[in-house]
Amino acid sequence: MSYRWKRLAVGSLLGAVALWPLAHHAAVRLWHLDPWRFFGWAMYAAPTPYIELHFVERVEGQFRVLQLPQELRAQAAAYANARVRWGELYPPHALARAIARHRPQADGLAIVVRRYVLDRATSRFRYEDRQYSYRLAGGDAIPIPTVGPPQAPG
Amino acid sequence: MLERVLELTGTDAPGIAASKFVTFRRLLLAAIAVELWELLPYWADKPHFGLQRLLVWAATAAAVAVWWERLARPALAAVLAMLAVDFARAFPLNANHQYLELILVGLLLLPRPGDARERTLVLGAFRWLVVLGLFHAGLQKLLHGYYFGGEFLAYAIARNEAFAALFRWILPAGEIARLEGLQVAAGAGPFRVESWLFVAISNATWVGELALPPLLLWTKTRPPAIPLTILYIFAIEAGAREIFFGSMMVQLVLLYCRSDMNRRLLPVFLALLAYVLAMAVGWLPKWYFS
Numbered sequence: 001m002s003y004r005w006k007r008l009a010v011g012s013l014l015g016a017v018a019l020w021p022l023a024h025h026a027a028v029r030l031w032h033l034d035p036w037r038f039f040g041w042a043m044y045a046a047p048t049p050y051i052e053l054h055f056v057e058r059v060e061g062q063f064r065v066l067q068l069p070q071e072l073r074a075q076a077a078a079y080a081n082a083r084v085r086w087g088e089l090y091p092p093h094a095l096a097r098a099i100a101r102h103r104p105q106a107d108g109l110a111i112v113v114r115r116y117v118l119d120r121a122t123s124r125f126r127y128e129d130r131q132y133s134y135r136l137a138g139g140d141a142i143p144i145p146t147v148g149p150p151q152a153p154g
Numbered sequence: 155m156l157e158r159v160l161e162l163t164g165t166d167a168p169g170i171a172a173s174k175f176v177t178f179r180r181l182l183l184a185a186i187a188v189e190l191w192e193l194l195p196y197w198a199d200k201p202h203f204g205l206q207r208l209l210v211w212a213a214t215a216a217a218v219a220v221w222w223e224r225l226a227r228p229a230l231a232a233v234l235a236m237l238a239v240d241f242a243r244a245f246p247l248n249a250n251h252q253y254l255e256l257i258l259v260g261l262l263l264l265p266r267p268g269d270a271r272e273r274t275l276v277l278g279a280f281r282w283l284v285v286l287g288l289f290h291a292g293l294q295k296l297l298h299g300y301y302f303g304g305e306f307l308a309y310a311i312a313r314n315e316a317f318a319a320l321f322r323w324i325l326p327a328g329e330i331a332r333l334e335g336l337q338v339a340a341g342a343g344p345f346r347v348e349s350w351l352f353v354a355i356s357n358a359t360w361v362g363e364l365a366l367p368p369l370l371l372w373t374k375t376r377p378p379a380i381p382l383t384i385l386y387i388f389a390i391e392a393g394a395r396e397i398f399f400g401s402m403m404v405q406l407v408l409l410y411c412r413s414d415m416n417r418r419l420l421p422v423f424l425a426l427l428a429y430v431l432a433m434a435v436g437w438l439p440k441w442y443f444s
Contacts, residue, residue, distance in 0.1 A: 006264050006272060010279045011156045013257065017283065021290040025297055035298070037246050039253040041290035044394065046298040047309050050338045085246045116338050123305050124343030 032087035032115060049084045050116040053092075055099070057136075058108030066109075069102055083113060088130065096134045096141035109134045109141060160278025162371050163285070164410055168270045173414040175273050178280070179262045180220055181405055181416060181423055183233055186255060187217040188427045189398045190240075192434040202243075209236050227263065234259045251399040257283070258402075277409060284406045285367035288383070292363025304356035308345040310393070312336045320393045324351055362386050370410060383407045397430060 001009075024040030027033045034049050035042040053076055055066035068076055072095075079095045092111045099109055111132045119126045134141040166174060190210045197206040213236055216229040237256050241248055261279055265272030300306035310317040311325075311333045318330055329347060336342050347353070366386060369379035384404050391400035401423060408415040416423070432438040 001264075003272060003275075007156050007275060009264070010160075010261070010275055013261075014279055014282050014286070017257070017286050021294060025294060034246075035294070037248070037250075039248075039250050040294065041250065041287055042294035042298065043250055043291075044306065044310070045291070045294040046300055046306065047338075048313075116340070118300065118305060118309060118343075118345060120299050120303075120305060122343065123303065123308070123346040124341055125338055127340050 028087075031089050033089070034085045034087070037085055047118050049087075051080055051084055052114040052116075053080055053083075054112040054114060056110040056112070057099075057103060057106040059106050063108075066099070066103070066106075068099075072098055072102060091143075092132055093141065093143060096132065096143075097139075100134070100136045100141040101139045103136065104139065106136050109136055110146075157275075157278075160275065160282065163278055163281035164373075164376070164412075166274070166277060166412075170412070170414055171270065171273050171277055173417055174277060174409055175262075175265075176223075176226075177414055177417040177420060178405060178409065179226065179230065180217075181420070182255070182258055182262070182402070183213075183217040183220045183229065184424065184427050185398055185402060186233060186237070186259075187213040188431045188434065190214075191431055194434070209240065212236060223267065227267065230259055230263045234263060249399075251396070251402065254283070254287075254399075254402065280406055281370075281409050284383075284403065284410075285370055287403070288363050289367040292360045295360035295363065301356045301360050304347055304349075304353045305345045307352065307356050307359075308333055308347050312345065313338075314393075316395050317393050321352070324355075325349060359390070370407075376410060380407060380410050397426070401426065 021040045021042070024033070024035075024038055024042065027038075028035045028040070028042065028046075032049065035046045036048055055068060056063055057066040058064075075095060075098055079090075079092055083090055083092070092113070096109055096111060100106075103109075111134075113130045113132070114127045115130070116125050116127050118124075131146045133144050133146045135144050136142075187210070190206075190213045194206060194210055197203045200206075213233060216233045216236075219225040219229040234256070237252070237259060241252055241256060244252070258280070261276045264276055295301045295306075298306075300309070307317065307321070311321055311330060312318075312335075318334055322330055325347060329349075333345070333347075336345065363386075366379060366383050369375040370383060372379075384407055387400055387403050387407070391397070394400070405416050405423070408419070429438065433440050
């Protein structure tokens with residue numbers, strides 16, 4: 001590689017290191033990516049993200065809280081781990097499909113991702129919910145737009 | 155154009171540049187090997203423990219080989235490959251210093267042996283990485299806004315014993331106990347402390363990170379800025395206790411010195427790594443940095 005190319009490589013690298021943290025911050029704000037990861041120099045800038053998952057299913061027109069069966073808990077935990085890192089860039093569609101296969105009697109499902117945020121105004125934690133709704137049919141989960149406010153149980 | 159930008163961080167006489175380059179790569183590869191040793195126990199019950207052990211021994215061999223000029227580039231190339239594998243395996247859970255290590259080792263491989271101009275290019279890039287990192291760390295704290303009232307540090311005390319131990323020096327025991335009792339739950343808090351000193355330390359954190367980079371870049375303020383930056387890194391690491399990231403940053407800051415300070419301090423850095431290695435393999439009890 002000639003000196004010219006090496007100079008270009010070094011310049012591009014430094015440019016990327018100079019600009020990436022700004023994009024990283026925007027991604028954290030927009031999609032709630034984990035600020036501690038992805039080389040944004042934002043470790044110790046904000047609390048590590050915490051989330052909880054809640055599930056509501058609809059059976060014969062009745063909504064009820066769904067306690068995940070044992071065989072789905074590992075998958076849900078894995079999703080929660082990935083969700084903490086990738087934020088809203090990683091919707092729970094695969095998890096919804098897995099639930100659909102286990103709950104043939106249900107025709108609707110809502111997965112609520114509850115994200116805990118340290119509120120700067122009060123210095124206390126509060127939560128924000130993001131609801132994903134699905135129509136269940138034939139063991140599949142079809143995402144549908146969520147209408148109205150999120151309805152997380154508890 | 156790029157050369158001029160790189161020169162803003164200072165220039166070295168050819169002999170000094172060569173010495174800085176060689177010392178830095180020796181220290182970096184030694185630190186990477188020790189870090190892999192330290193992480194080895196975490197892999198003991200994982201499926202790829204055998205591979206991890208192989209990586210550790212290969213990194214150790216590379217850290218020794220890099221002391222011979224003829225073997226330095228193959229050693230760096232091997233470590234870069236190892237870091238890439240390790241990085242891909244851990245993604246997206248990688249610590250930020252893993253990205254930095256990849257960049258540093260990649261850059262160390264760039265110059266042809268004995269090419270002073272290419273070495274200068276890389277040393278300039280290293281010095282820029284220091285100011286970019288510091289500046290962005292401060293900017294991120296400013297943008298997230300959890301340092302103005304000390305909220306993040308209060309949260310860190312609640313969640314991290316190292317921070318609680320550090321701030322026991324300035325906060326009443328009752329306040330530390332209150333914070334340590336807080337959980338992450340709706341309404342939990344307040345993550346605030348009524349202490350002007352605590353709030354001042356919190357704000358000094360991001361102000362320092364934003365103020366030090368221009369002081370390092372400006373020739374007139376550079377001499378005091380170098381020890382100030384190192385002192386600042388020590389202060390941060392008193393809470394964060396990230397020995398590998400902290401020592402790597404100190405070694406990068408020392409590249410701003412006129413002489414090869416890393417070479418003068420080589421015995422100190424190697425002794426520190428030997429100490430961490432002894433803790434990692436169980437010859438010494440774990441203390442402070444763990």
